[in-house]
Amino acid sequence: MxxxxxxxxxxxxxxxxxxxxxxxxxxxxxxxxxxxxxxxxxxxxxxxxxxxxxxxxxxxxxxxxxxxLQIVPYKGSLPTAVPTDPLIYRWYEMVNVYGTTIKELIHEEFGDGIMSAIDFKMDIQRQADPNGDRVNVLLSGKYLPYKTY
Amino acid sequence: MxxxxxxxxxxxxxxxxxxxxxxxxxxxxxxxxxxxxxxxxxxxxxxxxxxxxxxxxxxxxxxxxxxxLQIVPYKGSLPTAVPTDPLIYRWYEMVNVYGTTIKELIHEEFGDGIMSAIDFKMDIQRQADPNGDRVNVLLSGKYLPYKTY
Amino acid sequence: MxxxxxxxxxxxxxxxxxxxxxxxxxxxxxxxxxxxxxxxxxxxxxxxxxxxxxxxxxxxxxxxxxxxLQIVPYKGSLPTAVPTDPLIYRWYEMVNVYGTTIKELIHEEFGDGIMSAIDFKMDIQRQADPNGDRVNVLLSGKYLPYKTY
Amino acid sequence: MxxxxxxxxxxxxxxxxxxxxxxxxxxxxxxxxxxxxxxxxxxxxxxxxxxxxxxxxxxxxxxxxxxxLQIVPYKGSLPTAVPTDPLIYRWYEMVNVYGTTIKELIHEEFGDGIMSAIDFKMDIQRQADPNGDRVNVLLSGKYLPYKTY
Amino acid sequence: MxxxxxxxxxxxxxxxxxxxxxxxxxxxxxxxxxxxxxxxxxxxxxxxxxxxxxxxxxxxxxxxxxxxLQIVPYKGSLPTAVPTDPLIYRWYEMVNVYGTTIKELIHEEFGDGIMSAIDFKMDIQRQADPNGDRVNVLLSGKYLPYKTY
Amino acid sequence: MxxxxxxxxxxxxxxxxxxxxxxxxxxxxxxxxxxxxxxxxxxxxxxxxxxxxxxxxxxxxxxxxxxxLQIVPYKGSLPTAVPTDPLIYRWYEMVNVYGTTIKELIHEEFGDGIMSAIDFKMDIQRQADPNGDRVNVLLSGKYLPYKTY
Amino acid sequence: MxxxxxxxxxxxxxxxxxxxxxxxxxxxxxxxxxxxxxxxxxxxxxxxxxxxxxxxxxxxxxxxxxxxLQIVPYKGSLPTAVPTDPLIYRWYEMVNVYGTTIKELIHEEFGDGIMSAIDFKMDIQRQADPNGDRVNVLLSGKYLPYKTY
Amino acid sequence: MxxxxxxxxxxxxxxxxxxxxxxxxxxxxxxxxxxxxxxxxxxxxxxxxxxxxxxxxxxxxxxxxxxxLQIVPYKGSLPTAVPTDPLIYRWYEMVNVYGTTIKELIHEEFGDGIMSAIDFKMDIQRQADPNGDRVNVLLSGKYLPYKTY
Amino acid sequence: MxxxxxxxxxxxxxxxxxxxxxxxxxxxxxxxxxxxxxxxxxxxxxxxxxxxxxxxxxxxxxxxxxxxLQIVPYKGSLPTAVPTDPLIYRWYEMVNVYGTTIKELIHEEFGDGIMSAIDFKMDIQRQADPNGDRVNVLLSGKYLPYKTY
Amino acid sequence: MxxxxxxxxxxxxxxxxxxxxxxxxxxxxxxxxxxxxxxxxxxxxxxxxxxxxxxxxxxxxxxxxxxxLQIVPYKGSLPTAVPTDPLIYRWYEMVNVYGTTIKELIHEEFGDGIMSAIDFKMDIQRQADPNGDRVNVLLSGKYLPYKTY
Known part of the structure; x- marks a missing residue:
């Protein structure tokens, strides 16, 4: 079962x-x-x-x-609110350090709203680099505006 | 003062x-x-x-x-471990939902190590789209391998 | 200032x-x-x-x-993760008790996705009732599907 | 057992x-x-x-x-105080962003008291919409006043 | 101000x-x-x-x-989720130790529902006692049943 | 075992x-x-x-x-610091909202000290009431004074 | 003020x-x-x-x-649940490491009940010792039994 | 195993x-x-x-x-940071209420340093008392000074 | 399995x-x-x-x-955010007490950046000492500078 | 003041x-x-x-x-239990990832006890390295054994 x-x-x-x-x-x-x-x-x-x-x-x-596998799961893949794994923590750190920057720049360009995490795509690529290869990640999320009502 | x-x-x-x-x-x-x-x-x-x-x-x-402004600051821009602001939360959610996926794919490509959040660049762009414009973000971090010693 | x-x-x-x-x-x-x-x-x-x-x-x-007032604010109106105010707590309780029910029923009707809190409207009304008036609240959020990519 | x-x-x-x-x-x-x-x-x-x-x-x-099934259960359906699942989180976000608004408007209409989560009904409906179908939810809770004693 | x-x-x-x-x-x-x-x-x-x-x-x-004083306040009088003050802690302890007992006995008597903290009265009295005076507290809350709908 | x-x-x-x-x-x-x-x-x-x-x-x-059953247990009956079950939460809310009130009134009557949760009795009764039956609870705890030394 | x-x-x-x-x-x-x-x-x-x-x-x-100074204070002298100061932390550690031991030994000697922190005395003394002086602390609390009722 | x-x-x-x-x-x-x-x-x-x-x-x-039993264990005997068991909680309360007092008095006597929880002894005794027996506990820890370097 | x-x-x-x-x-x-x-x-x-x-x-x-053993693990070896084990806690305490000092001195020497925990080595040695042997630990991490972009 | x-x-x-x-x-x-x-x-x-x-x-x-400056301070230099600053976090990560390793190796060498954070010295040095300079840190703490009593 x-x-x-x-x-x-x-x-x-x-x-x-x-x-x-x-x-x-x-x-x-x-x-x-x-x-x-x-x-x-x-x-x-x-x-x-x-x-x-x-x-x-x-x-x-x-x-x-x-x-x-065909049933919608209860999502969330991490065991703690702040991840302990170093690779995943670097992403949490990025959100923590750059969070207000991301917010300011998206609002300056688009106004009040969010970048969707549902209508969202992610593409992880290796970029060769003589100083050490890089992980390049393209995140693409639809901009969703708050509207008045 | x-x-x-x-x-x-x-x-x-x-x-x-x-x-x-x-x-x-x-x-x-x-x-x-x-x-x-x-x-x-x-x-x-x-x-x-x-x-x-x-x-x-x-x-x-x-x-x-x-x-x-010329003094290294104590970093961290968010007032709570889990951000309450919807725009920033979507990024936290992305880390929470995709965290283990990001980990698996980087490890499959590069082995044990991390994507640096220090030797790191971020570029936020607007992408016009007839279904609603998108926020595109390119993250680029140097791959840093764990080595044995 | x-x-x-x-x-x-x-x-x-x-x-x-x-x-x-x-x-x-x-x-x-x-x-x-x-x-x-x-x-x-x-x-x-x-x-x-x-x-x-x-x-x-x-x-x-x-x-x-x-x-x-014309600047996008850092959102989140509550001082603690679990609200202490009884009126607001009842809403938190509703999410806590009915959360998995809401999830199941929306997924059964719509598939995998969410009810948007951005493309969202709320209307609070008083409904007269001989057993005691009621607070009626209509929440309306656009359904946003997860898609494969 | x-x-x-x-x-x-x-x-x-x-x-x-x-x-x-x-x-x-x-x-x-x-x-x-x-x-x-x-x-x-x-x-x-x-x-x-x-x-x-x-x-x-x-x-x-x-x-x-x-x-x-005939025994009153210990209620609460979520594994963490702040839910990680995106669909359920949107409801938590709604309470977090709109919490003080809901409080102000109910108090302005009814005075000090709460909207019951016990004498309570919920109705979830799909609303067809050319811009994308919507999830409409009607919440109805009896108003319970604080009284002096 | x-x-x-x-x-x-x-x-x-x-x-x-x-x-x-x-x-x-x-x-x-x-x-x-x-x-x-x-x-x-x-x-x-x-x-x-x-x-x-x-x-x-x-x-x-x-x-x-x-x-x-005539405005409905944001309620909650304690600075931490678990109170540090010994007098108030004893009440928290009482809820923690007897919580499931209270739940069982009210449900056995009344069925599924709660004892209201809104339609509620409290009366604190001193009771003289040769073994040391006692604090007697009478709590009275309306029983509110969950109903099916 | x-x-x-x-x-x-x-x-x-x-x-x-x-x-x-x-x-x-x-x-x-x-x-x-x-x-x-x-x-x-x-x-x-x-x-x-x-x-x-x-x-x-x-x-x-x-x-x-x-x-x-004859061994002193490790006490505490609730799975979380803030209880999620609505019936038990109402008691937590009572402590949270009335905590400082209880403290002030006991101190005004008795001086510095506590109401014991050990030399303590609880009696839960149903009170018939035409507006809806009530749960009446009598709590009785010995007053224990802080003394100087 | x-x-x-x-x-x-x-x-x-x-x-x-x-x-x-x-x-x-x-x-x-x-x-x-x-x-x-x-x-x-x-x-x-x-x-x-x-x-x-x-x-x-x-x-x-x-x-x-x-x-x-003549008003009963809201007690609790530490800014965090787990104290960061090394001297005070050692006491927290002592409770954490020896907590279940203290519990077992008091119960074995006295039965179910507690050592009062209200009817309580503390005496801190320096004890000269050729291997380095010691801090000796005598804690004395009245035993308070749980009784049946 | x-x-x-x-x-x-x-x-x-x-x-x-x-x-x-x-x-x-x-x-x-x-x-x-x-x-x-x-x-x-x-x-x-x-x-x-x-x-x-x-x-x-x-x-x-x-x-x-x-x-x-001969392997050094991962120490810490309590399931939560703030203990729920009333007997053990009284000790936590003692640290919380008297923590800064203990710190001040040890520092006044010894200077900056700590009372060791490693080079440490504990002795729990019953003291007969006509007002109710007492639990007496003698804690003895070596004083360890911070030194400059 | x-x-x-x-x-x-x-x-x-x-x-x-x-x-x-x-x-x-x-x-x-x-x-x-x-x-x-x-x-x-x-x-x-x-x-x-x-x-x-x-x-x-x-x-x-x-x-x-x-x-x-050949699969990259989800890292993090401690069961709680603040470790309860005394040996490991001393290290946490060292980070807590000296954290801002370490930060200031590395920044004064190197500018803005970090000491890597990935390109990192640790060597634990016993040092005989007539006042009691010492644990000597050498930590060596590559300095990684933040750069402008 | x-x-x-x-x-x-x-x-x-x-x-x-x-x-x-x-x-x-x-x-x-x-x-x-x-x-x-x-x-x-x-x-x-x-x-x-x-x-x-x-x-x-x-x-x-x-x-x-x-x-x-001549008064013993309440120690602890970090605003959150898990530090948000990247430089300090790397040290927390080191404790988290290597914590059980440090514990095992010190116990294997010394038996049950701790490395003192009080009788403790720290020396931070820059080490030139063609692959990028390194931060070398020597930590030296007296070994303190648990003894039986």
Whole structure:
């Protein structure tokens, strides 16, 4: 009996290590971006039937697990409000240090509103650099204005 | 008597509203990117002498305030660990929902290490879109590997 | 010198008590809904020039305060993560008790996505009732779907 | 041995995915609103005997589980004080941004008191809209006045 | 300029010490119970005009302060979620140790619902006792049932 | 193997639902007040041998469980510092709103000291009322003075 | 205008440094133990009239400040739940490491109950020791039993 | 497989209840003080081989558990930063109320430094008293001075 | 099925106690420093294939566990934000007490930037001392400057 | 009137910026290490009379401020439990990631005990390195063993 999506995430992580599967293989199987399909496997996005079945075949999941992949999960992938993992913490730090800057510049350009985290895309790329390669990340979110009513 | 950088930030914010200054004017004055110079005015980065004097002239700051702009600040721009402001929260949410995904993909590409938040650049752009304009943000951080010793 | 929107909110609250102004008068002055214009006076929304001037006249604010009303504020109106005020706590309780129910029903109807708190309207009404009058609140938020990419 | 209502909630969620049951089917089985009956299945409300048996038949629950559905649960459906799930967070944000506004407007209309979260109803509806469908939610709570004594 | 009820509470506390006023005198002045009138002076309840004026005369408050006493306050009298003061902590402990007991016994007697903290009265009395006097407190709150809908 | 009192509490709660036992039956079995004996069953008080055996017979507990009932438990019945359950929260709210009032009135009557939560009794009663029945609770705690030394 | 006991504590600390007063002088002035009279000066205990006047003469306090010393304070002397000061932290650590031990041993000796922190005395002494002098502290609290009712 | 000292603590607590063992018997078995040997059984101190074997014989532990008793544990015996158990809370309260007093008096006597919680002894005794027996606790910690360097 | 690195850490700790393995043996097996190889065994660093196999042979781990040792872990080894264990707390205290000092001195020497915790080495040594041996720790981290852009 | 050491720290920081003083000048004035004298100026250590006077002359402090420098401060230099400043956070991260490693290695070498943060020295040095200069920090703390009693 599976009673939460988190259990399916654990099954996927376990199978991934056992079988030596790469996230790029998941991308190939689903035909979606590596960011979205990895997030889905980690319990943050909802797969449709054919995507879920492709993931199920790759990780050798039960029908019940495949059914769970099609259910909207309770999102949030971090165990603490301030993340302890150094890689993820650097992103939290970026939000903490640059948060008010991001806010000022978006408001100066667009007025009052937000950059959506729902109508949103992320693309992570390696950039070769003689001083040490860089991680380049493009975030793209629809601007949503507050309106008066 | 000024005893913290935060007081200088308040002076800048106050003058900005009174004089109707735009962040783009700060950028022009310092000759640096809008992201970096805004962050500096908001108390997150350290200006050199000529940058500080340019900012001082623009906002009509005292010599003491200009001196403080050249002191490395205690960083962190948010009043709570989880930000309450909707625009900034969406970024926190992005880290929370995609945090483990970002971690997995960077590790798959680069191995164990982090994306630096120090050797780091940010570029915020407006992208016109018939379905509603988008905020595009390019983050670029040097990859720093953990090594054995 | 005013260095934060919060100071303007305090000026408005102080003037409101001294002059005995009602929120309905603010609504009349701005021509907007009572919910939106009250939120703006409490430091959560951004007024345009003519709205800010109308509010300024009503509460007898300085030009500097009127200028601040046109600046996008750092939002969040509550001093603690879990509100202590009984009226506001009942709303927090509603989110806590019904949160997973709301999630399930919106997902069943719409799929994976959210109800926007930005493209959002609120209308608070009194409903006469022989068993005791009721507070009726209509919340209306655009559905925003997660899409694959 | 079942020793908490939470275990019954997990059984229901597990059966729901396995059998592909919809919340609307639960509504039909209990004859109650979709909001109330979903909340009951998620461990927030108390069912009477016939309602519990109807739910038990639908999800194929043991007699013990059906007995638990008739016990008043320890309420609260969220794992953290500030919810991480984006859909539920938007509601928390609404309370955070509009909290003082809601308080001011209810007090202006009714005086000191609260909007009950116990003598309370919720109705979630889809509203078709050419700019994108909307989630409309009607909240109705009895006004309860503080009295002097 | 007074911009919060908390400032009025401080004025009352200051005057109380300077003038040696007793809470029982406040009770006499307002004609209300000592519990309710003390809570009002401490910023938790709303006075009507004549009550506020009586309190104002007793503590020699300005007209502005008297006006604030008639405004519904943001409630919550404790500086931390878990109170540090030993007398108040004992009450928190009572809720912590007996919380589930209170819940079980009220539900066994009344069914699902709550004991109101709004339609509520408190009466604190001294009971002489040869083993040491006792503080007796009678709490009386209307039972409010959850109903199905 | 039982390694904590909490496990015994779970056994009691499980048996209570399975067998349909009422707390009033526990009271009859132990010969103690309903408040004290319920608290004991919920893991907050220590039973003597005959009381523990009576409880054991009623809930059909093992000898090991009966032995645990005679061990002083680690007290505290709530999973979070601020309780999420609406019934229990109302009590927390009462302490939060009335905390400083209770403190002032006890000190005015008794001087510096506390109302004991150890030499303490609680009696919960139903009071019929045409406007809706009330929950009346009498709390009685010995006054304990701070003394100089 | 003094509106809290904390302000009086600050006045005492300021005068203590300016005048080079020792706590032992406070003890001599009040005729009480050094522990109790220091705690009183630090805002944790209530002085009677003659004690307050003695303290007032020593620190050259205003009549208003002397009046405040006779008011029961809101107790709790530490700014954070877990103290950051190393000397005080060691005491917190002692409670954290030995907490369950203290509990077990007192219960084994006395049964269910507590060691009072109200009917309580503390005596701090220096003990000469060739391996380095020791701080010896005697804590003495009345045992208060839980009783059945 | 045992993977943490906490599991061994649970085994000891379970055996203690089953066999009706007293802490004084542990003291007799180890030849150490009751405070230290109880703390060791509760997972806070490290036993040497013969002490561990004595404890193992008393509680009938496996060789693996006896091995774990000789491993330095991760210390800290309380489940929350502020303890909920009334007996242990009184100690936390003592630190909270008297914390700054303890700090002032030790510094006045010894200068800047701390009272060690490592080179530390605790002795808990019952003191007969006609007004009710008292718990007397002697704490003795080496004074450790901060030195300049 | 292993679904997290934490389970492997537990296996290693369990085997270490059962077999009486020393960390210095792990160092010998991997050929790396004792600090790095211990951190890796405790779930904080990533081993390559031959290192993982060496660790696996030493602790007699399954192939699956050896595979997990080669996966980048979610880092962070402490169960609470403020560590309760006295040895680890002293380090937290050092950061808390000396944090601003470290910041000032590094900035005075290097300008704005950080000392890396990624390009980082640690060496823990025993230094014999007639006044009591000392723990000497050398931390070495690359200086990473903030640059303007 | 100065009522806390924190105010003196602010005076020093303010004067430092105004006068362009370096920490190395403080070191020269006091004749102590740069680490200790900086920590003292930042409110963490206690100066003796001649050290305080030297610091007072350098920063042009009042006699009252110089008196405060000789008073043992309430220590702890960080505004939040988890530091937000990136430089200081890296140290917190080091404790978080390596905490259990440090614990294991010190215990393996020394047995149960701690590395003192009181009998403690810190030396921060720049190490030239062609790959980028490094910050080297030597921490030296006396080992303090737990003993049985």
């Amino acid at each position: 599976i009673s939460s999506r988190e259990e399916v995430t654990k099954m996927i992580l376990s199978a991934k290590v056992m079988k030596g599967i790469k996230w790029s293989q998941v991308t190939a199987a689903t035909g979606l971006s590596k960011e979205w399909s990895t997030a889905a496997c980690l319990g943050q996005m909802t797969l449709d039937k054919s995507q879920a079945e492709a993931v199920g075949r790759l990780f050798d999941l039960s029908d019940e697990a495949v059914a769970w | 000024i005893s913290s950088r935060e007081e200088v930030t308040k002076m800048i914010l106050s003058a900005k509203v009174m004089k109707g200054i735009k962040w783009s004017q700060v950028t022009a004055a310092t000759g640096l990117s809008k992201e970096w110079s805004t962050a500096a005015c908001l108390g997150q980065m350290t200006l050199d002498k000529s940058q500080a004097e340019a900012v001082g002239r623009l906002f009509d700051l005292s010599d003491e305030a200009v001196a403080w | 005013i260095s934060s929107r919060e100071e303007v909110t305090k000026m408005i609250l102080s003037a409101k008590v001294m002059k005995g102004i009602k929120w309905s008068q603010v609504t009349a002055a701005t021509g907007l809904s009572k919910e939106w214009s009250t939120a703006a006076c409490l430091g959560q929304m951004t007024l345009d020039k003519s709205q800010a001037e109308a509010v300024g006249r009503l509460f007898d604010l300085s030009d500097e305060a009127v200028a601040w | 079942i020793s908490s209502r939470e275990e019954v909630t997990k059984m229901i969620l597990s059966a729901k995915v396995m059998k592909g049951i919809k919340w609307s089917q639960v509504t039909a089985a209990t004859g109650l609103s979709k909001e109330w009956s979903t909340a009951a299945c998620l461990g927030q409300m108390t069912l009477d005997k016939s309602q519990a048996e109807a739910v038990g038949r639908l999800f194929d629950l043991s007699d013990e589980a059906v007995a638990w | 007074i911009s919060s009820r908390e400032e009025v509470t401080k004025m009352i506390l200051s005057a109380k010490v300077m003038k040696g006023i007793k809470w029982s005198q406040v009770t006499a002045a307002t004609g209300l119970s000592k519990e309710w009138s003390t809570a009002a002076c401490l910023g938790q309840m709303t006075l009507d005009k004549s009550q506020a004026e009586a309190v104002g005369r007793l503590f020699d408050l300005s007209d502005e302060a008297v006006a604030w | 039982i390694s904590s009192r909490e496990e015994v509490t779970k056994m009691i709660l499980s048996a209570k639902v399975m067998k349909g036992i009422k707390w009033s039956q526990v009271t009859a079995a132990t010969g103690l007040s309903k408040e004290w004996s319920t608290a004991a069953c919920l893991g907050q008080m220590t039973l003597d041998k005959s009381q523990a055996e009576a409880v054991g017979r009623l809930f059909d507990l093992s000898d090991e469980a009966v032995a645990w | 003094i509106s809290s006991r904390e302000e009086v504590t600050k006045m005492i600390l300021s005068a203590k440094v300016m005048k080079g007063i020792k706590w032992s002088q406070v003890t001599a002035a009040t005729g009480l133990s050094k522990e109790w009279s220091t705690a009183a000066c630090l805002g944790q205990m209530t002085l009677d009239k003659s004690q307050a006047e003695a303290v007032g003469r020593l620190f050259d306090l205003s009549d208003e400040a002397v009046a405040w | 045992i993977s943490s000292r906490e599991e061994v603590t649970k085994m000891i607590l379970s055996a203690k209840v089953m066999k009706g063992i007293k802490w004084s018997q542990v003291t007799a078995a180890t030849g150490l003080s009751k405070e230290w040997s109880t703390a060791a059984c509760l997972g806070q101190m490290t036993l040497d081989k013969s002490q561990a074997e004595a404890v193992g014989r008393l509680f009938d532990l496996s060789d693996e558990a006896v091995a774990w | 292993i679904s997290s690195r934490e389970e492997v850490t537990k296996m290693i700790l369990s085997a270490k106690v059962m077999k009486g393995i020393k960390w210095s043996q792990v160092t010998a097996a991997t050929g790396l420093s004792k600090e790095w190889s211990t951190a890796a065994c405790l779930g904080q660093m990533t081993l390559d294939k031959s290192q993982a196999e060496a660790v696996g042979r030493l602790f007699d781990l399954s192939d699956e566990a050896v595979a997990w | 100065i009522s806390s050491r924190e105010e003196v720290t602010k005076m020093i920081l303010s004067a430092k910026v105004m006068k362009g003083i370096k920490w190395s000048q403080v070191t020269a004035a006091t004749g102590l290490s740069k680490e200790w004298s900086t920590a003292a100026c930042l409110g963490q250590m206690t100066l003796d009379k001649s050290q305080a006077e030297a610091v007072g002359r350098l920063f042009d402090l009042s006699d009252e401020a110089v008196a405060w």
